[in-house]
Amino acid sequence: MNPAVNPAANPPAHPAPNPARPGLHPGLHSGLHPELDTAALTAFAAALESGDTTGLPPARAAEVEAVRAVAVFSRGKIAGAQGDLLDAALWRHTGSTPRPAVVMPSPWHPLGWIAYAVQASLLTARGHDVVAYTVRGFAGSEGQAELAGPLDVADGSRALDHLLERTAGPVTRIGFLGFSYGAAIAQLVAAHDPRVDSVVALSGWGDLGRVLYENSTPRTAAVRALLSAAARARLGARTQRALENVLADRDAEENLRWAERRSPLTHVKELNRRQVAVFLAHAWHETLFPPNQTLSLFNELTGPKRADLSVGDHGDPETTGLLGLPNRVWTDAHRWFDHHLGGVDDPIADEGEVLTEAMWTRTLAPAPTWHSLTRHIRRLHLTGAAELTAEPDPGWSATILCGVDTPTTVAEEVARSGHAELAGLPKSYPAAPLDPTVAASWTSEPVREPTRLRGTPRLRVTYRAPNPGSSFVAYLLDLAPDGTAHLVTHAPYTDLDPTPDTLVEADLDLQATAYDLPPGHRVRLVLTARDPFYGDANHPRATLAFTSPDATPSYVDLPLG
Known part of the structure; x- marks a missing residue:
């Protein structure tokens, strides 16, 4: 190849990505790729x-x-x-x-x-x-x-x-x-x-x-981002309706049929x-x-x-x-x-x-x-002592209130969190303890040696929802010795069972990851009932009671490389 047209040969000066971003307004920005120099x-x-x-x-x-x-x-x-x-x-x-x-x-x-x-x-x-x-x-x-x-x-x-x-x-x-x-x-x-x-x-x-939907949960912030980025485009009526359906949490089955052909x-x-x-x-x-x-x-x-x-x-x-x-x-x-x-x-x-x-x-x-990225699985059970341990601990209950925002969220804005990550400045979650009335959390022992998470973590958790329909979001965090944390991965979950007071057995894959835990760091699992990135099937002021029955213990599987 002619070296004159090799971008690696003569890289132009260009400012590093700016990690500073405004507050949480998922999807409300001028484009999905703001760093493109128009x-x-x-x-x-x-x-x-x-x-x-x-x-x-x-x-x-x-x-x-x-x-x-x-x-x-x-x-x-x-x-x-x-x-x-x-x-x-x-x-x-x-x-x-x-x-x-x-x-x-x-x-x-x-x-x-x-x-x-x-x-x-x-x-x-x-x-x-x-x-x-x-x-x-x-x-x-x-x-x-x-x-x-x-x-x-x-x-x-x-x-x-x-x-x-x-x-x-x-x-x-x-x-x-x-x-x-x-x-x-x-x-x-x-x-x-x-x-x-x-x-x-x-x-x-x-x-x-x-x-559009992850584990039956409307991905509302992503859809808002698509609509915002297309503010100057001309959307077809059916496309407009499909995106608005996600935001309004209606006609999900029709939307999925429409999306299938586009997949x-x-x-x-x-x-x-x-x-x-x-x-x-x-x-x-x-x-x-x-x-x-x-x-x-x-x-x-x-x-x-x-x-x-x-x-x-x-x-x-x-x-x-x-x-x-x-x-x-x-x-x-x-x-x-x-x-x-x-x-x-x-x-x-x-x-x-x-x-x-x-x-x-x-x-x-x-x-x-x-x-082949995953060599073996480490199973950690959720316990009544808010710990992640190798042995199950049946019978406990951890109840959280629905409809309340928490400090644990996916990111500041859709399609922008990675700019700070590229600069080596990932979103840092505060060291202050989480309010147990709105966020349930479990923490492992510190790892003794560098631990390579490689693959797709999986969560199984049982909970009771008093109302028809329920949602939660699971976050896997890297907890440092000083109490600050970084997001490893996450996933939302929604159960659409119309039966009230239902015991739900949730099995879900978290998003795949490749993450290295340094010695002395802990794994923290956090469950909340609300994240502004997603739709919410919960009734306001309802509660979700997480537990771990004998027959179906609650655990998280960590894929290790």
């Missing part, structure tokens, strides 16, 4: 078209000049489904050499395809013909956004048609690459269009139903039948598209596959790469396409299916499969 990306796209690199940083100017030396850049419109015109850009090599092609559907962002201006140029410099387009309903594209519906899938195939009709030479293999919303569309097009050979899906979803997991058999090579990247503390639903898709894939799991929140692991800064995930995405589209003998094919980045050591470790 002005810089727009200037880069303008320079691609004009050739005038005045005002660009030297590294970006070199990239523009290098890609214009080997390819023709042009902006235009693609005729999408139902005749809707989609705003797009094309990077086309002039020679007749056979080469691979890449299609890039845009994220859920008003920038549209311009978000890919730098990365599409880098892919072009690596020998690909590229088309990037703005998905329907956003920015300069016509139509209405339908959250990866059939028209979005048809648009992706039309964009591929547009590219194939304009390439100067034969196209060897075809890839789709998407970031965030574009990642979901990329996977769905790959499942429906037999021409697609490989996919790179960065911070997307595998199962939209579990994005790559629903179409995984077709991806497997054609052995499409799939590269997935995700963040551990994803507040928008929680990681377990993506891992469910990954585990069902039987073709060439790779999952890259990193520190951060939605899009954090990849955003710096969109700006042209050195970025491990984008580097591996390029290698993935080099190998599966370009035929390059890259060792990425033999490095294992999973690459994990642990919090907060940031150590990277490959694994042959997802399940």
Whole structure:
């Protein structure tokens, strides 16, 4: 590759992510990716078209000049489904050499395809013909956004048609690459269009139903974030209704049927039948598209596959790469396409299916499969003494009040918690004791040696709800000797049984994690009846009484690496 277009060779100066954030207003911000520098990306796209690199940083100017030396850049419109015109850009090599092609559907962002201006140029410099387009309903594209519906899938195939009709030479293999919303569309097009050979899906979803509802709990803050980020987009009426249904906690079954068609997991058999090579990247503390639903898709894939799991929140692991800064995930995405589209003998094919980045050591470790990350399970029982121990302790009860906020919450804002994590400043929970009337907690003995949590923790707990319908949120925390704590993982749970005064046996997976507990630290499990990130089925001022019967003891399973 020409070093002039290698972002690692000439990284521009760029400020570190600012960990300071406003108070808890989940989803109420201008975009899902506020660190995207709109002005810089727009200037880069303008320079691609004009050739005038005045005002660009030297590294970006070199990239523009290098890609214009080997390819023709042009902006235009693609005729999408139902005749809707989609705003797009094309990077086309002039020679007749056979080469691979890449299609890039845009994220859920008003920038549209311009978000890919730098990365599409880098892919072009690596020998690909590229088309990037703005998905329907956003920015300069016509139509209405339908959250990866059939028209979005048809648009992706039309964009591929547009590219194939304009390439100067034969196209060897075809890839789709998407970031965030574009990642979901990329996977769905790959499942429906037999021409697609490989996919790179960065911070997307595998199962939209579990994005909207987790363990039957409406993910209200995530939906508010999607609506807020689409404030300047044009949402289809059915999409608008589906999102509003989540906020209003109505028609969940209808919503799940609607979401099923929009889920790559629903179409995984077709991806497997054609052995499409799939590269997935995700963040551990994803507040928008929680990681377990993506891992469910990954585990069902039987073709060439790779999952890259990193520190951060939605899009954090990849955003710096969109700006042209050195970025491990984008580097591996390029290698993935080099190998599966370009035929390059890259060792990425033999490095294992999973690459994990642990919090907060940031150590990277490959694994042959997802399940191989977990070597064994340590079971800790919940006891009446508020401890986590190896032996069960039946018969106790811990009662908490519903409808009350507590200091233990998932994050400050949807899709923003990871910026502080990337800077090494994760959300810190106060050292003050939790109020036992609104939060039940259990704490383990200090670990004696570094303890590697690797995989999916699982909680079983029994509780009594006096009213029909009940909810709680479980948090697994790393408790330091000074009493402060950091979030390891969490999950909500809702029981929809209409029978009052019900004894509920809750079994739930917490979100997957890779977390290293230092010696002297403890594991703390906290259960609360309310978190502003989620819908709440509890009756105000009702209570939940957690317990541990002889027949079904309450415990948490910790996956150890």
